[in-house]
Amino acid sequence: MKPMCERLQDDLAEYGSGALSAEADSHLRECGDCRSFAAALGELDAVLTRVPLHDAPQALVDRVLATLADRGGGSAGTPVGRGSDREATQSDGRTEGSLLMRQLAFSGAVDADGHILEAADLWERYLEPRYRQRALRLRTDAQGLEYLEIDGTPSKMVRRGMLGMLGGMDRNIVDVLPSPDHTYVRGASFGAMDMRERLQRLDQEGLEAAFLYPTLGVLWEAECTDLDLAQAYTRAYNRWIIDYCADSGGRLIPIAHLSLGDPEAAAQELARAVGDGARGGWVAPFTMTRKAHGHPDHDRLFAAAQDLDVPLAIHPTFEPKWAVPGRFEHLHGAHFFLNVTSADAVRHAFTSFFQFAVFDRFPRLKLVLLESGGGWIGYWLDRMDGYASSLLGRGVLPLKEKPSAYFRRQCWISCDPDERTIPALMDLYGPDRFFWASDFPHPDHTGNYIAELEELAEKLQPTGRAQLLGDNVRSCYGVARDAG
Numbered sequence: 001m002k003p004m005c006e007r008l009q010d011d012l013a014e015y016g017s018g019a020l021s022a023e024a025d026s027h028l029r030e031c032g033d034c035r036s037f038a039a040a041l042g043e044l045d046a047v048l049t050r051v052p053l054h055d056a057p058q059a060l061v062d063r064v065l066a067t068l069a070d071r072g073g074g075s076a077g078t079p080v081g082r083g084s085d086r087e088a089t090q091s092d093g094r095t096e097g098s099l100l101m102r103q104l105a106f107s108g109a110v111d112a113d114g115h116i117l118e119a120a121d122l123w124e125r126y127l128e129p130r131y132r133q134r135a136l137r138l139r140t141d142a143q144g145l146e147y148l149e150i151d152g153t154p155s156k157m158v159r160r161g162m163l164g165m166l167g168g169m170d171r172n173i174v175d176v177l178p179s180p181d182h183t184y185v186r187g188a189s190f191g192a193m194d195m196r197e198r199l200q201r202l203d204q205e206g207l208e209a210a211f212l213y214p215t216l217g218v219l220w221e222a223e224c225t226d227l228d229l230a231q232a233y234t235r236a237y238n239r240w241i242i243d244y245c246a247d248s249g250g251r252l253i254p255i256a257h258l259s260l261g262d263p264e265a266a267a268q269e270l271a272r273a274v275g276d277g278a279r280g281g282w283v284a285p286f287t288m289t290r291k292a293h294g295h296p297d298h299d300r301l302f303a304a305a306q307d308l309d310v311p312l313a314i315h316p317t318f319e320p321k322w323a324v325p326g327r328f329e330h331l332h333g334a335h336f337f338l339n340v341t342s343a344d345a346v347r348h349a350f351t352s353f354f355q356f357a358v359f360d361r362f363p364r365l366k367l368v369l370l371e372s373g374g375g376w377i378g379y380w381l382d383r384m385d386g387y388a389s390s391l392l393g394r395g396v397l398p399l400k401e402k403p404s405a406y407f408r409r410q411c412w413i414s415c416d417p418d419e420r421t422i423p424a425l426m427d428l429y430g431p432d433r434f435f436w437a438s439d440f441p442h443p444d445h446t447g448n449y450i451a452e453l454e455e456l457a458e459k460l461q462p463t464g465r466a467q468l469l470g471d472n473v474r475s476c477y478g479v480a481r482d483a484g
Contacts, residue, residue: 004024004027005027005031005033005034006329007024009034009037011024012034012037012038101201101204101205101450102205102448102450102451103204103205103206103450104205104206104207104450104453104454105206105454105457106206106454106457106465106469107206107208108208108466108469108470108471108481109206109207109208109436109453109469109470110207110208110209110210110211110435110469110470110473110474111202111207111209111210111211111436111437111438111440112211112370112414112435112436112437112473113211113213113315113370113371113414113437113438113439114210114211114212114213114437114438114439114440115192115212115213115214115215115439115440115441115442116192116193116198116212116213116214116215116241116244117166117167117184117185117188117192117193117215117216117441118214118215118216118217118237118240118241119193119240120138120184120185122136122216122236122237122240123135123136123137123233123236123237124137125240126236126237126239126240127232127233127235127236128232128235128236131229131232131236133152134151134152134229136148136149136150136216136220136233137149138163138184139154140180141154141159141160143160143180144180145159145160145161145178145179145180146161146162146163146164146183146184147159147160147162147163148163148216148219148220150220150223150224151224151226151229153223155219155220155223156223157219157222157223157318158219158220158318160178161177161178161179161182162178163183163184163187164176164177164178164179164182164183164184164186164187165177165182165187165443166184166187166215166216166441166442166443167184167187167188167189167192167193167215167441167442167443168187168189168441168443169189169439169440169441169442169443169445169446169447170189170190170441170447171187171189171443175187176443188441189440189441191440191441192440192441195244195245195247195248195252198210198248198252199248199249199251199252202251205450206450208251208470208481209250209251209252209253209470209479210251210252210253210438211253211255211279211473211477212241212244212245212252212253212254212255213255213282213315213370214237214241214257215442217234217237217257218284218315218316218317218318219317219318220233221233221259221284221288221317221318222284222286222317222318222319222320222323223318223320224288225288227259227261227262227288228262230259230261230262230288231259231261231262231265231266231269233259234256234257234258234259234266234269235269235272237257238254238256238257238269238272238273238276238278239276241254241255241256241278242254242273242276242277242278245277246277250479253279253477253479254273254277254278254279255278255279255280255281255282255313256269256270256273256274256278256280256281256282257281257282258270258281258282258283258301258312259283259284259288260283260284260287260288260289260291260293260298260301261287261288261289263297263298263299263300263301264300266281266283266300266301267300267301267303267304268304269281270301270304270305270308270310271304271308274308274310278310279310279311279477279478279479280305280310280311280312280313280366280368280477281301281305281310281311281312281313282312282313282314282315282368282370283312283313283314283315284314284315284316284317284319285314285315285316285317285319285345285346285348285349286317286319286320286323286345286349292348292349292352292355292356293314293349293350293352293353294352294353294354294355294356294357294358295352295356296356299361299362302358302361302362302365303362305365305366306362306364306365309364309366309478310366310477310478311366311367311368311412311476311477312365312366312367312368313367313368313369313370314346314349314350314367314368314369314370315346315370315371316342316343316345316346316370316371316372319342319345323345324338325338325341325344339444342372343371343372343373343376346369346370346371346372347372347376347380350367350369350380351380351384353367353406354384354388354397354399354403354406355397356398357397357398357399357400359406359409359410360398360399360400363410364410365410366410366411366412366476367410367411367412368411368412368413368414368476369411369412369413369414370414370437371414371437371439372413373415373416373419374413374414374415374416374419374421374422374425374434375415375419375420375421375422375425377407377413377425377429378421378424378425378428378429381403381404381407381429382404384402384403384404385402385403385404388402388403389402404429407429407433408429408430408433411433412433412434412435412472412473412476413433413434413435414434414435414436414437415434415435415436415437415468416436416437416439416445416449416452417436417438417449417450417452417453417455417456418446418449418452418456419456420456422434422456422468423456423459423460423464426460426464426467426468431463431464431467431468431472432467432472432475433472434467434468434472435468435469435470435472435473435476436453436456436468436469453469456468457469
């Protein structure tokens with residue numbers, strides 16, 4: 001098969017004919033094989049649209065869920081089956097009342113990377129007036145399935161009911177599968193949207209506080225090519241999240257979304273957001289300009305973070321098609337592969353800080369690595385140290401010290417509660433460099449993070465335990481226990 005045919009047929013299968021480029025559309029008109037492929041897809045779509053999306057017999061649903069429970073697939077405190085007597089439906093379709101959650105046996109814990117589901121109309125309300133016609137919006141397609149609209153264009157990545165799954169960590173799979181009834185709002189787990197619910201959740205889990213990151217905010221930047229609009233989107237979110245956290249008594253801590261597409265604007269926005277109450281900023285692991293994170297063009301943002309004495313974090317996001325690993329063909333829909341390897345983007349961005357000697361130029365800059373696991377950092381630092389000391393690295397890599405020395409002085413990393421190598425890494429690279437994160441309410445992590453965290457904490461001595469659970473992240477961000 002010709003390369004053009006392969007690319008076009010992949011795009012047809014993933015996005016449909018409405019998303020084809022002019023070149024691909026012209027090829028489709030001329031190529032009989034591709035026209036036949038498109039016709040076959042059309043016939044398949046016609047069949048699938050006649051199949052009820054969410055009308056499985058309750059007996060079948062119960063059998064599937066019982067099987068999952070027997071295999072340990074459920075999480076502690078999660079109701080099984082539909083219509084649980086622990087849930088009542090609100091007028092907006094979400095469930096109210098808290099779940100039966102496990103409470104952490106240790107005090108002082110702080111979630112270093114929790115998420116919220118932003119208000120669906122956030123960008124329509126918080127964008128500056130000149131941008132509001134181009135706001136991020138939730139729309140519904142012809143089959144009644146929600147999708148995300150970015151600058152007036154349907155998202156190619158966030159479509160066909162995916163929005164209903166984004167807050168589904170505590171929920172059953174049957175409650176979030178694509179369906180007109182399974183929406184962004186209705187799919188939200190308890191505490192994923194409402195501020196007071198989130199505080200109740202923290203109380204029941206025995207957590208003191210949570211640093212908050214967005215959900216829609218980690219999706220849209222991969223498809224936004226307008227640098228000015230991207231800055232407007234981040235400003236709108238930052239104003240909203242600061243308002244969202246304002247009445248939480250300091251227990252919900254906002255971190256500003258920044259875009260490296262315009263480093264000067266990002267530096268200005270960091271200063272504005274910190275002045276309004278944000279405790280730091282975060283960037284995606286790719287850049288719209290394709291310049292590495294450590295590139296001197298970004299020095300304005302690094303200088304601002306250093307002068308403000310706030311950390312700058314790298315957090316995973318959806319990435320543009322050009323940034324996704326291209327080693328293998330036909331990986332569309334391979335969610336396991338892409339999810340497991342997504343942390344590579346954070347590692348690449350992190351490595352560029354040493355390539356360009358950022359920490360020598362900004363010796364007080366604080367860098368945080370999020371949602372990429374913590375176990376890899378030992379190998380990565382060993383490898384960077386080894387290369388920096390090698391024949392090829394000496395005299396070429398412009399560093400005054402070994403990479404691991406900068407990490408021990410200026411970097412922090414979050415770990416997943418189920419990681420088993422963290423105690424040893426804390427001994428090697430500093431017990432003050434690590435903290436834990438839940439990723440709540442995103443469904444690509446398990447909901448039993450409290451039990452996993454407790455097991456991890458029990459492996460540490462009291463001082464190291466307190467550091468991992470909460471002291472380190474508070475110290476990094478300058479947040480006292482009596483904040484608020």
